[in-house]
Amino acid sequence: MNKRWTYDIDSNPPIGSVPEFVMLGSDELRKALPLHEHEHPGCYEFVLIEQGKASWVLEGQFYETLTGDLFHSRPGEKHRGGFNVIEPCKFWWLIIEAPHHDGWLCLPPSESLVIEEALLQLPRHFHLGLPAVEVFKKLKSALMKDSPSQSTAVRSALIEIILAFIGPRSGTNDIASDLIHAFHELIARMSKQPEWRPSVDELAAFAGVSSSHFYRTFQDFSGEPPMTFVERLRVKAACRQLMESEASITDISFQLGYQSSQHFATVFKRFVGTTPTQWRRSQNQLQR
Numbered sequence: 001m002n003k004r005w006t007y008d009i010d011s012n013p014p015i016g017s018v019p020e021f022v023m024l025g026s027d028e029l030r031k032a033l034p035l036h037e038h039e040h041p042g043c044y045e046f047v048l049i050e051q052g053k054a055s056w057v058l059e060g061q062f063y064e065t066l067t068g069d070l071f072h073s074r075p076g077e078k079h080r081g082g083f084n085v086i087e088p089c090k091f092w093w094l095i096i097e098a099p100h101h102d103g104w105l106c107l108p109p110s111e112s113l114v115i116e117e118a119l120l121q122l123p124r125h126f127h128l129g130l131p132a133v134e135v136f137k138k139l140k141s142a143l144m145k146d147s148p149s150q151s152t153a154v155r156s157a158l159i160e161i162i163l164a165f166i167g168p169r170s171g172t173n174d175i176a177s178d179l180i181h182a183f184h185e186l187i188a189r190m191s192k193q194p195e196w197r198p199s200v201d202e203l204a205a206f207a208g209v210s211s212s213h214f215y216r217t218f219q220d221f222s223g224e225p226p227m228t229f230v231e232r233l234r235v236k237a238a239c240r241q242l243m244e245s246e247a248s249i250t251d252i253s254f255q256l257g258y259q260s261s262q263h264f265a266t267v268f269k270r271f272v273g274t275t276p277t278q279w280r281r282s283q284n285q286l287q288r
Contacts, residue, residue: 019097044097045072053066089223200227
């Protein structure tokens with residue numbers, strides 16, 4: 001069962017003296033959740049992946065985020081989940097009013113201008129690192145604590161989050177750079193050859209490390225065990241074929257190396273939440 005927590009000013013008490021705050025939420029998805037195109041006029045939305053991976057489409061451009069990655073949309077930008085769903089993963093999101101120069105978060109205009117320019121220069125997605133999860137949790141704690149200093153605590157946590165976004169990158173310093181390079185090469189091959197079914201031993205041999213070390217570091221890097229990651233890429237390839245071709249479900253399943261269309265449908269539903277036939281039908285209806 002999916003687990004969700006949100007604090008939304010439309011359904012929760014507004015935070016006095018912090019009108020810039022709009023919404024904070026966290027999701028732990030065990031199955032895919034529909035997320036169709038939407039926008040946030042006048043607001044930024046930031047999404048931090050705590051575990052797993054998720055894909056996004058923003059203004060027609062496709063993006064993929066892994067564990068520790070931050071993705072954001074700017075005010076008024078239309079965005080949605082990749083293939084109109086959010087894959088099973090764990091993530092946080094924050095919606096906040098865009099910086100302005102009239103007391104935004106009680107900052108002087110010179111400081112809000114610095115933040116405004118830094119956010120405009122922010123990469124669409126990058127590896128922020130998991131320590132940032134603690135800052136999101138600090139904001140959640142401030143929102144849930146009813147006290148005379150709540151507004152101050154919320155404002156302080158928001159400023160800390162924004163500074164974490166625009167500050168120096170933590171990167172993936174705990175994983176050797178040559179191993180990260182090998183991960184990227186393997187992911188590129190997996191994406192180009194979704195029918196490829198390597199074992200962990202094969203992947204580890206390519207990377208030049210032991211199987212146990214590969215398993216642990218790849219999961220730290222991607223947020224998922226290697227075989228789950230490979231299977232998810234295969235299901236994404238299936239989504240593309242279902243959208244872009246008229247091939248039968250059986251043909252697609254065999255092209256991707258599944259032993260039967262029934263097995264393919266079982267795996268597809270585990271990741272996407274519906275059967276291939278249902279998913280194709282829903283996408284066709286959206287495009288009409």
